[in-house]
Amino acid sequence: MHSRSGLSLIELMIVIALLAIVSVKAGMVMNSAGESQSRNSAAIDLEDQSRRVLDRIAYAVMGSDRDTLFPDPESPTFTTVLSYAVSLGVEDGEIVWDDPEEIALSPASAQVVWRKKPDAPDERRVAWCNLVRPFLEGELPNGLDDNGNGLIDEQGLSFVLERNAVTIRMSLEDQIDSENTLIQTVETTVTIRN
Amino acid sequence: MNENTIDSQQSQSDMQALRSLGRDKHSLSGSRSGGVLVLALIAVVVAASLSVAFLQLSTSVTRRQVQSQDDKASFYMAEAGLAEAFCGMMQGKTGEVGSEESPAAYGDGLFWVEVVDLGDNLVRLDSTGMIGSGSAVLSLVAERGTTNVASLGVYSEQAMAIPPGSQLDAFDSRLGSYATQEANLLAIVDDLLGGLLLGGGSAQEAETPDVPDARVGSSAGVSITGTDALPTVIRGNVVAGPNETVEQNGDVSISGSIETASGTTTLPVVVVPTLAQSRSILHEARTPLLIQSGSAHVPTLQAANGTQIVLEGPSTVVIDRLLLGTSSSLTLDTTEGPVELYVTQELTAGSDSSIITSTQDPTAFSLQIAGTPATPVQLPSGGPIFGFIYAPEAKLILPSGMELHGGIIGDELEFLGPVSLHFDQYLADMSELSSLPSYINWRLVEISQDLKGGVLGLSPFERLGVAQGALRSPSQSHADQWIDIEYLDGASALQSFSGMESAFDWNQVKETKELERDGAQVPKNSRDDLLLKSALDDPVRLLEVNGVTASAEKRAALIASSPLSRVSLSRMMESDNPMDSPDVLAVLNANAPLEQEVIYTATTSGALNSTDLLTLLLGNSPGLGGPILTALSGRGTPLSIGQIATVLLAQ
Numbered sequence: 001m002h003s004r005s006g007l008s009l010i011e012l013m014i015v016i017a018l019l020a021i022v023s024v025k026a027g028m029v030m031n032s033a034g035e036s037q038s039r040n041s042a043a044i045d046l047e048d049q050s051r052r053v054l055d056r057i058a059y060a061v062m063g064s065d066r067d068t069l070f071p072d073p074e075s076p077t078f079t080t081v082l083s084y085a086v087s088l089g090v091e092d093g094e095i096v097w098d099d100p101e102e103i104a105l106s107p108a109s110a111q112v113v114w115r116k117k118p119d120a121p122d123e124r125r126v127a128w129c130n131l132v133r134p135f136l137e138g139e140l141p142n143g144l145d146d147n148g149n150g151l152i153d154e155q156g157l158s159f160v161l162e163r164n165a166v167t168i169r170m171s172l173e174d175q176i177d178s179e180n181t182l183i184q185t186v187e188t189t190v191t192i193r194n
Numbered sequence: 195m196n197e198n199t200i201d202s203q204q205s206q207s208d209m210q211a212l213r214s215l216g217r218d219k220h221s222l223s224g225s226r227s228g229g230v231l232v233l234a235l236i237a238v239v240v241a242a243s244l245s246v247a248f249l250q251l252s253t254s255v256t257r258r259q260v261q262s263q264d265d266k267a268s269f270y271m272a273e274a275g276l277a278e279a280f281c282g283m284m285q286g287k288t289g290e291v292g293s294e295e296s297p298a299a300y301g302d303g304l305f306w307v308e309v310v311d312l313g314d315n316l317v318r319l320d321s322t323g324m325i326g327s328g329s330a331v332l333s334l335v336a337e338r339g340t341t342n343v344a345s346l347g348v349y350s351e352q353a354m355a356i357p358p359g360s361q362l363d364a365f366d367s368r369l370g371s372y373a374t375q376e377a378n379l380l381a382i383v384d385d386l387l388g389g390l391l392l393g394g395g396s397a398q399e400a401e402t403p404d405v406p407d408a409r410v411g412s413s414a415g416v417s418i419t420g421t422d423a424l425p426t427v428i429r430g431n432v433v434a435g436p437n438e439t440v441e442q443n444g445d446v447s448i449s450g451s452i453e454t455a456s457g458t459t460t461l462p463v464v465v466v467p468t469l470a471q472s473r474s475i476l477h478e479a480r481t482p483l484l485i486q487s488g489s490a491h492v493p494t495l496q497a498a499n500g501t502q503i504v505l506e507g508p509s510t511v512v513i514d515r516l517l518l519g520t521s522s523s524l525t526l527d528t529t530e531g532p533v534e535l536y537v538t539q540e541l542t543a544g545s546d547s548s549i550i551t552s553t554q555d556p557t558a559f560s561l562q563i564a565g566t567p568a569t570p571v572q573l574p575s576g577g578p579i580f581g582f583i584y585a586p587e588a589k590l591i592l593p594s595g596m597e598l599h600g601g602i603i604g605d606e607l608e609f610l611g612p613v614s615l616h617f618d619q620y621l622a623d624m625s626e627l628s629s630l631p632s633y634i635n636w637r638l639v640e641i642s643q644d645l646k647g648g649v650l651g652l653s654p655f656e657r658l659g660v661a662q663g664a665l666r667s668p669s670q671s672h673a674d675q676w677i678d679i680e681y682l683d684g685a686s687a688l689q690s691f692s693g694m695e696s697a698f699d700w701n702q703v704k705e706t707k708e709l710e711r712d713g714a715q716v717p718k719n720s721r722d723d724l725l726l727k728s729a730l731d732d733p734v735r736l737l738e739v740n741g742v743t744a745s746a747e748k749r750a751a752l753i754a755s756s757p758l759s760r761v762s763l764s765r766m767m768e769s770d771n772p773m774d775s776p777d778v779l780a781v782l783n784a785n786a787p788l789e790q791e792v793i794y795t796a797t798t799s800g801a802l803n804s805t806d807l808l809t810l811l812l813g814n815s816p817g818l819g820g821p822i823l824t825a826l827s828g829r830g831t832p833l834s835i836g837q838i839a840t841v842l843l844a845q
Contacts, residue, residue, distance in 0.1 A: 030244075037248060044255050051262060059269075063637045087637045090335040093314050095635050193636035 046184045053129045058190045065194045078158040080105040105157035132156040133171040137185040264328030271323025272332040275305035278668045279319045283631040290673035298671035324654035331639040339630045345622035347409025352606040354412045359424030359612030364406040366619040406619035420445035456692035461586035464564040497522035507531040520544035526551045528558035541571045548576020556600030556618040680707040734765045749777035756784045767801035779806040797825045815844035
């Protein structure tokens with residue numbers, strides 16, 4: 001008898017079809033996992049970035065003098081610009097203050113901008129982060145306190161002063177694709193040490 | 195038969211065909227051709243690569259998050275260090291907690307605080323906190339509390355003798371005048387006694403009054419005398435100096451405690467403000483002289499007999515010589531503010547003169563006498579005086595019948611007769627507040643990450659090379675601790691001390707018997723470690739602590755440890771267990787060239803006999819200083835004239 005090696009056409013087509021189905025399924029799973037990983041990664045990055053910037057702002061404000069904080073809006077109003085001076089220590093019995101600094105929201109570029117010696121010829125300027133929302137999460141520009149935090153129409157970066165404490169709120173928004181948007185809101189209250 | 199054969203042959207043929215078919219099948223399966231394994235391998239490699247990529251991403255994200263957490267935790271660790279140091283300062287400690295070599299362990303991290311003296315009573319506390327891979331340094335500037343002695347009440351450096359008929363008690367000026375509080379107290383006591391004192395029940399409710407205690411003390415002994423006719427009443431506490439006693443003679447009543455101080459009290463000197471000097475004033479007119487509020491330095495302010503001078507507050511006045519004539523008065527108008535009066539040279543109050551304050555607020559007037567006047571300060575007998583009198587270097591004479599509301603402190607208090615001194619508790623409370631440190635400035639110095647040695651970094655203990663179990667807690671890590679110690683000194687006499695360790699000289703300790711640090715018993719091994727640690731810098735002390743007495747053994751050890759410091763060499767020559775003269779000379783020669791102070795000690799101490807001293811002096815000549823040459827003749831065992839001449843000729 002002759003040996004029957006090889007595959008018939010039907011068998012081959014069936015195998016190809018099965019392989020195609022498995023591959024497509026595997027691809028869909030991989031794609032889904034990849035998208036999920038990408039979203040999680042983006043969310044973690046956004047949270048990480050927002051926390052870092054918040055900590056940076058907090059450390060800067062902590063070492064300032066309450067009398068140098070400007071503007072000075074007591075709660076329930078807020079400001080998106082905070083001017084202050086940080087202590088460099090004590091020399092000859094007197095406190096030495098660094099050059100004035102400013103942290104402000106730049107709505108046009110959606111950035112938190114830090115400036116040293118603002119408006120001076122030798123001004124230093126650093127963008128601490130991008131992706132700042134125009135308004136805090138849950139807040140709409142309608143003259144109402146939509147998110148119930150006691151502030152009206154507060155912007156993506158806001159400072160509220162209450163005696164020796166500053167509450168800093170910030171919302172970042174990242175459009176990861178046409179359908180998905182990530183929003184991260186962080187808030188902290190720091191006590192001014194000087 | 196043939197059919198069977200045919201059937202048999204057919205069946206055999208079928209069997210062969212079947213077998214061949216089977217062999218073909220086997221051949222088909224045995225050929226093992228195909229690419230499944232390769233595909234499987236490719237799939238595994240792809241999956242593994244993706245897994246590694248995801249793992250790396252995950253690790254990177256985790257690392258960033260852990261770093262961020264460690265940064266924040268380190269910040270709070272450093273803040274904990276500042277809090278611990280500041281608390282220590284409030285307890286009178288230096289504020290130094292641990293060190294980089296021996297930090298304080300706190301949870302999974304550690305911290306230490308260094309103190310930098312900025313002068314003007316300002317200190318900077320630099321706190322370093324480390325946890326995980328993070329570290330943070332925070333800095334706080336604080337002003338140390340000032341030593342305020344007002345809480346001492348009635349106090350003298352020298353021995354105090356309180357005469358019969360005196361009354362020393364206390365009140366609180368925030369609750370009203372002394373008279374009001376006394377009347378209220380009397381009424382309450384009368385009510386408790388059912389009207390026995392005042393002849394009838396009073397309207398006061400029988401509440402237990404919260405009466406402050408008088409504070410009477412001295413750095414020396416206190417002697418209190420009373421008689422049946424003139425009993426002495428002290429409604430409060432009496433404290434004698436270290437190793438001194440409170441002596442009571444006759445009818446004496448002390449309602450509070452009688453104690454002996456465990457340590458000495460140092461009275462700070464009066465710091466007189468520098469003010470522009472004006473002209474001297476002699477007031478002779480019958481109308482009062484008004485000196486308006488402000489600051490002034492008057493060389494001499496003299497009120498003639500029967501005249502009145504008014505000092506208007508708020509004011510700070512420095513007077514070199516304050517002279518109050520007979521029946522004259524110095525009125526302090528404290529209505530608008532306090533009056534601070536400084537006297538630098540002389541205060542003389544004639545008979546029936548007085549110092550009067552317009553308000554009965556002891557905190558509104560202070561009289562501070564700087565230095566030691568040529569004559570004792572005679573305080574006026576008129577009054578009562580409402581204020582605080584402070585003369586740490588002067589003798590104050592309190593006339594008979596003097597009444598003071600506030601406090602009085604002097605180098606010596608001499609009572610010419612019975613006095614009434616009413617201590618104001620408010621002065622004590624104000625004093626305790628000002629003795630606390632105050633917070634001036636805070637700043638963040640640095641927050642950094644240290645990732646030495648690994649993906650997530652070493653622990654802070656590994657980074658510093660310390661064992662976590664060997665570190666002390668924050669409260670135990672203060673550089674300054676309150677110690678209660680019983681010990682044998684160099685003469686093997688039992689001694690005791692209670693106070694801050696910074697004020698204790700470990701050099702005088704030969705052996706510790708009992709030791710408590712901040713209230714906790716220190717085990718013997720740890721005590722020995724403390725003793726050894728203090729002696730490590732001084733080989734001579736180390737020999738004492740280790741009980742080495744043989745002169746030759748000491749000689750060998752000290753020569754091996756040479757060069758020795760001037761202090762060590764001096765201690766060797768002045769030791770209670772002296773070495774033999776040749777051994778002393780050998781050690782000194784091993785430390786040549788010698789400082790003049792060491793040669794002087796060798797000359798005066800008697801550690802060397804005449805022959806060895808001559809050898810030493812000639813070996814260090816020329817160049818011997820005048821004091822050494824002068825001391826040659828003044829030794830306990832003087833050199834001979836010939837030896838002295840030899841030394842002099844060698845110069």
